[in-house]
Amino acid sequence: MRVGVIGLSRGLHLAGWLRRMGVTVALACDRDAARRHAAREALPGTVLVDRWQDLLDHPLDGVVLANDFDAHAPLALAFLEQGVHVLSECAACTDENEGRQLIDAAERSSATYSFAENFVHHPHIRLIRQAAADGELGRITLIEADYLHGMAPQAVDALIGDPGSWRGRIAPTAYCTHTVSPVLAVTDAWPVEVTAFPVDEHRPRDAVVLTVRLSTGALAVTRHGFLQGEPDSHWSWLSARGTRGLAESVRAPGERSWSVRLRSEAWTRADGSAHEEEREAPPLTLAGRPVARRDEGTVRILEGFRATVEGGAPPLIPVRPAVAASLAGVAGARSLENGSQPVRVPDCAPPRPHGIGRTGRKTG
Structure with missing residues (x-):
């Protein structure tokens, strides 16, 4: 399998894992000469170019897009x-038009689109997904997710204050997929409506809260950005409350932060307690060696991509859920602009038979 990688910041990390899996990273691209120079030692034998269009002229099985956050769809x-x-x-995508074009292109193409949302496949999210799928929680009614960093204000300003950088030009709600995608995966739902709030009116770009009504009728509350007090772990926390119990990732430093606390209420159990x-x-291994917990989601995404390209397996996260999660952030930006008014999210669910509603229930 021959792949190209575009963007050599995050992309260099992904390329390294692909090489460890035995995938040939044939070409890599970055506009920045310093990044290309740094990649020469890490990617021996890889052709390095400064224009992504050059990759279109080479026989590739797949391409990894790790360029600027808001420039993937074209x-x-x-x-x-x-x-x-x-x-x-x-x-x-950055708006509904891009999202619709992407869905159409992916469903028309002989190739596939996969979303590299590694947080969906982190250990704690997978445990909660399994508990939900096994019916341990009952019907999920409230689900919360965090993607937060504790940083000094001056460090935050340096990261998101440069309008020439993608971090400085995106809306504060845009980087929501590390929270929204796990929510959609656990609930098997689609976002319907978003209301967004700045956490601190004195620094409104630092952190935001999204309340998302889901197609199942459940409510999701997601928090992301820069807030103090998170454990030194992976910046991710998720809690799912259902009609029968609760599953939530453990807030703790170190390895316990990848674990999950489950509670079953007394009335749901035969012993009444x-x-x-x-x-x-269970740990993930690659070629017989353990993978660090923080890298498990990335490795699973890349293994899934290889299975899709080489074996025809369906994408782990296909185009429609990818676009839906991204458009939740777009709707959140509009909500902020309108004084935290609710904004509908474009419907990205697959077409349904006549008489079947968005949740999959009959409407007649």
């Missing part, structure tokens, strides 16, 4: 048109 469209499988980093336990996901 590249994905070009490679899908050529029949090259696409793995795109964690913003699929509430039950709590802490679960830990």
Whole structure:
């Protein structure tokens, strides 16, 4: 399998894992000469170029898009048109028009579109997904997710204050897929309506809260940005409350932050006693060696992409959920602009038979 990688910041990390999996990273691209120079030692034998269009002239099975956060869709469209499988980093599109074009292109192409949202496949999210799928929680009614960084204000300003950088030009709600995508995966739902709030009116770009009404009727509350007090772990926390119990990732430093606390209420159990336990996901190995917990989601995404390209497996996260999660952030930006008024999210669910509603229930 021959792939190209575009963007050599996050992309260099992904390229390294692909090489460890035995995938040939044939070409890599970055506009920045210093990044290309740094990649020469890490990617021996890889052709390094400064224009992504150059990759279109080479025989590739797939391409990894790790360029600027808000510039993935045009590249994905070009490679899908050529029949090259696409793995795109964690913003699929910047508006509804791009999202519709991307869905159409992916469903028309002989190749596939996969979303590189690694947080969906982190150990704690996988444990909660399994508990939900097994019916342990009942019907999920409230789900909360965090993607937060504790940083000094001057460090935050340096990161998001440069309008020439993608971090400085995106809306504060845009980088929401590390929270919204896990929510959609656990609930098997689509976002319907978003209301967004700045956390601190004195520094409104630092952190935001999204309240998202889901197609199942549940409510999601997601927080992302820069807030103090998170453990030194992976910046991700998720809690799912259902009609029968609760599953939430453990807020703790170190390895316990990848574990999950489950509680079953007394009235749901034959012995009439509430039950709590802490679960830990089995470790992931690659070529017989353990993968660090923080890298498990990335490795699973890349392994899934290889299975899609080489074996025809369905994408782990296909185009419609990718676009839906991204458009939740777009709707959130509009909500902020309108004084935190609710904004509908464009419907990205697959077409349904006549008489079946968005949740999958009959409407007649």
